[in-house]
Structures are given as structure tokens and as C-alpha cells.
Amino acid sequence: MGEYNSLQNWQTKIKMSVKKIGRVTIGAHAYYSGGRSSEGPSASVDFKVQAMSWSDIPGESCHKLFKDELTAAIEHMKQIGPEPKIGNYTGGSDSEDYKAKYKAYKAAGDEYKLKRDSITNELKNRCDEKYDNEFANTIMRIRTAKHKDVFFYKRNAYCFDRPDYSDEEMLLQIMDLEDEERRKFERLRNKFSKAEQEEKSGKRPAIPEDVRIAVWRRDEGKCTKCGSRENLEYDHIIPISKGGNNTVRNIELLCEACNRSKRDNIQ
Numbered sequence: 001m002g003e004y005n006s007l008q009n010w011q012t013k014i015k016m017s018v019k020k021i022g023r024v025t026i027g028a029h030a031y032y033s034g035g036r037s038s039e040g041p042s043a044s045v046d047f048k049v050q051a052m053s054w055s056d057i058p059g060e061s062c063h064k065l066f067k068d069e070l071t072a073a074i075e076h077m078k079q080i081g082p083e084p085k086i087g088n089y090t091g092g093s094d095s096e097d098y099k100a101k102y103k104a105y106k107a108a109g110d111e112y113k114l115k116r117d118s119i120t121n122e123l124k125n126r127c128d129e130k131y132d133n134e135f136a137n138t139i140m141r142i143r144t145a146k147h148k149d150v151f152f153y154k155r156n157a158y159c160f161d162r163p164d165y166s167d168e169e170m171l172l173q174i175m176d177l178e179d180e181e182r183r184k185f186e187r188l189r190n191k192f193s194k195a196e197q198e199e200k201s202g203k204r205p206a207i208p209e210d211v212r213i214a215v216w217r218r219d220e221g222k223c224t225k226c227g228s229r230e231n232l233e234y235d236h237i238i239p240i241s242k243g244g245n246n247t248v249r250n251i252e253l254l255c256e257a258c259n260r261s262k263r264d265n266i267q
């Protein structure tokens with residue numbers, strides 16, 4: 001009995017050893033503190049992880065990862081110079097002189113903000129691209145402010161109950177966790193779906209489990225047309241009725257809306 005309990009504890013521990021803690025989004029900022037002489041152009045990138053506070057992910061980790069992008073943004077900021085300031089005028093706020101100068105400074109300020117926003121957007125795009133190209137398929141470890149390690153994989157953030165798993169062991173656990181999630185949502189979605197009823201009544205062959213797993217992994221659990229994660233369906237590229245089969249190559253993930261518009265286009 002004691003042996004059974006310890007085995008159960010061990011299984012529970014294995015089950016609890018990885019936890020999804022949020023989605024990763026990258027925020028980027030470029031600015032120039034022109035008002036104070038001690039400060040120059042500056043740029044920063046932060047990972048925002050839903051369900052975690054901003055301060056949990058320290059800036060310096062991101063600075064190291066996006067060093068080249070930040071350097072380029074700082075160079076851009078140097079070129080556009082400091083933000084124009086609206087000065088203090090003694091002539092009274094309703095004097096024509098003040099109004100004209102205010103208007104000119106306001107226009108210069110608006111133009112500055114447009115330039116700064118475009119640098120910020122460019123910085124965000126470059127960091128997004130870099131993340132997707134270089135980091136999204138590897139496990140990336142970030143030490144948070146609370147000295148807890150967070151692991152990023154494919155735009156999701158995870159934490160593990162033990163710090164000593166190898167990358168491969170962590171990846172296997174993440175895949176298993178995602179698979180568990182996939183099975184759960186599939187069960188819920190298929191509960192009342194027409195295709196499932198037809199499969200159950202034997203009107204059409206069921207898509208094998210291993211094909212579902214492979215398709216879900218390949219399409220990263222989102223609609224291949226619009227990227228949505230809502231109401232996903234397994235779509236036969238060549239319909240069963242037209243001789244298509246239940247192979248990974250003939251099946252893709254589509255959301256309900258994209259699947260419906262595809263059907264409407266075929267008819």
C-alpha cells in the first residue's frame with residue numbers, strides 16, 4: 001500500500017512538473033530624454049508574459065537577446081534628435097506670440113512622435129522576427145526578478161518544478177502538456193460536432209489519433225489560414241467524398257469560420 005502511494009505521489013509529481021504560465025508578447029520602446037543633458041537616446045525591449053507582472057522579467061535579459069536591434073534603434077534615435085520642448089513664455093498664455101510659438105512647437109512635437117513611433121514599431125517587428133526565427137523553436141531560459149526560471153518555447157511561457165531537467169526532457173514534457181490540452185479541447189469540441197457523430201455511426205472513417213497529433217503539432221494548434229485558436233476543426237484538403245484520405249498531408253487545422261468560407265467557395 002505504501003509502495004502504491006509513493007508511486008502515485010511520484011506520478012503526481014511528474015504530472016505537475018511543467019506548468020504553462022502564459023503567452024509571450026514582445027513590447028518595444030524607443031525614446032530620447034532630450035530635456036536632461038545627462039540622458040541620451042535609449043531603447044528597450046520587454047517580454048510581456050500574460051499572467052505575470054512586467055517586473056518579473058528583468059530588462060537586462062532582453063537587452064542581451066536583442067542587442068543588435070536595440071543598437072540600431074538607438075542610432076535611429078540619435079538621428080532624429082531630442083523631443084522638442086514647449087518653452088515657458090512670460091507674455092501670457094493668450095498672447096498671439098505665445099499661440100504662434102505653441103503651435104510651432106506642438107507641430108514639431110507631433111512630427112517627433114510620429115518618427116519615434118515608427119522606430120518603436122520597426123524595433124518591435126525586428127524583435128518579433130528575431131524571436132520567431134531564432135528562439136521560437138528552442139527552449140529559452142529567462143531568470144525572473146523573483147529568481148525563478150521561466151522557459152519560453154514557441155510563444156508560450158512555462159515553469160518547471162525542478163531546475164535540473166535537460167532541454168530535451170523539458171521539451172518532451174511541454175509536448176506532452178500541449179498534447180493533453182489538445183485532447184481536452186478536441187473532446188469538448190467534438191462532443192456535439194456533426195463529423196464526430198458521423199464517425200461514431202460509421203458513416204465516415206475516423207481520423208486516426210496519431211494523424212491528429214501530427215497535424216496539431218505541424219499546424220501549432222492554430223488555424224492555417226488566419227492563425228486563430230478558436231473552434232478548430234480538422235479539414236480534409238481533398239474531401240473524403242472526392243477521394244481524399246485520412247493522411248497527415250491531406251488534413252489541416254482550420255477554424256470554424258475559415259472552414260465554412262472554404263466550403264462556401266467550393267460550392
Ligand SMILES: [Zn+2]
Binds near residue numbers: 227256258
Ligand atoms: Zn481561420
